[in-house]
Amino acid sequence: MTEWDSEDVLVTGGASFIGSHLVEDLVDHGANVRVADDFSSGEMENLTAVRDEIEILDGNLKHWGFADEATEGIDTVFHLAADHGGRGYISQYPANCATNMTLDNIVYEAAAKNGVDRISFASSACTYPTDIQKEKRRLREDMVSFDERGGAYADEVYGWAKLMGERSLQAYQEQYDIDASIVRIFTAYGPRENETHAIVAFMAKAYAKQDPFQIWGDGEQTRNFTYVKDITRAIRFAAENVTDGTPVNAGISRYVTMNKAVEYIFDYLDWEPDEINYMTDKPEGVRHRAADTTRAEELLGWEPQYTVEEGIRKTLDWYLDARDREYVQKNLETLLHER
Template sequence: MALDNIVYEAAAKNGVERITFASSACTYPTDIQQERQRLSEDMVSFEERGGAYADEVYGWAKLMGERSLQAYHEQYDIDASSVRIFTAYGPRENETHAIVAFMAKAYAEQDPFPIWGDGEQTRNFTYVKDITKALRLASENITDGTAVNAGISRYVTMNEAVEIIFDYLGWEPDEIDYLTDKPQGVRHRAADTSRAEELLGWEPEYTVEEGIKNTLDWYVEARDKEYVKENLEMLLHER
């Protein structure tokens, strides 16, 4: 949050005309993400008492980044917008994030194949090109600090994601090891993108299958298989 305000202040002092903030789906309360209900922007409110309750420290930092940007818009008349990014992935992402972590484990042929939780928790994995398009359109079309979601509306289980990866690699483990003692985050997460469609004319172009295949093509070309096997644990945990 401190870094966000440093950027906002420098922008205001130097006559920057517009700022688009890369926010997050973690701005939404965790208690409404245990059942399948698509998250809409009005589920977070600064006007209602108790209307904001973000997902841990990261979520609060993003939520306060949004609110600070609105204050700079009001005080300095800077055009402002925020895009709440939902589970982005794509080429050049490292192995500490879910999709590329799954790719690394499958590429290294880890067997038993570990999945945190029971594999039925869902995310709406959204390809990076759809995310960057939403950011550009928000910058061009929103001026008052309004936040919009950028994510697919499909609920994708971890089990479904790894099956897509297995199919594309032509490899499958003999056993999957469900690590139910590991952190799993919220149970379900997917975006209501009605506001983005209305204000930006934006909707995702890439299916999960297309996005994973594009990312896996990059990964296999960029990473040596033996290197991944020998350094898997380091890759999965080193930031």
């Protein structure tokens, strides 16, 4: 088990929702943390708690010079930077998502040139074949294969880009002997997430008292909503325990319908709409998604610590404190569609 005390660590995308939580975790464990972010979706405010304890570089990691600067003198790279958003975003902006393939390889190449010891890549459940998610079938890491014909069938361009990010990192591990770990993140949510993702979108709509309340699809599609602190712990554990680029799931094994998630939010806010409008013409993604966490338990000693109910309460507490109701009401459509 690696001690992070005095380890020089780079978190790309460190001002983002997940990245900022990881930065806090690493600082708590004694690491010297550098953040590289272009602040296209990340916010400086997300780093307020640790601002005086970290180094922050503002720039675009698709530019070789900046990637070189960011990785110089670094022991471990946590690579979270990506062009991404919720289901609506990845459906509408496939070319933006495709640029992640360039971003990933520039970061890996710069890291290799600068003698980085270890790279941990934040991948996604979108790497899994979409056709096996029509029924409730927990996703195992070996359901994606680069060795079998037809072994990959990712979810939209974003999923393919993440899958190529995995394969590229494995190639760098093979050629440069860099320790590599990959974490497939499943439906993360929590404080600092924006309103383009389902849980916080539901919170925004309920906070604004949207009525009829809009749910994309019929509300019976499921996700394994996983609290952000469980995700960041899995990323850290993977870097500590995996060196050969073996992918590991970070998600809960429970199927939670959109309707159930909304019910938890209504209950906590003590409010519900008179009518729900199920928008079946909107993108809703795969039908069912939950993680098989056997490999994470075996390789990392990891399992989720937060229930969905507890995580939603914590996230709602943050949202109500962070957002003004009148502002959300006036800007709801913009918040829901711009990352």
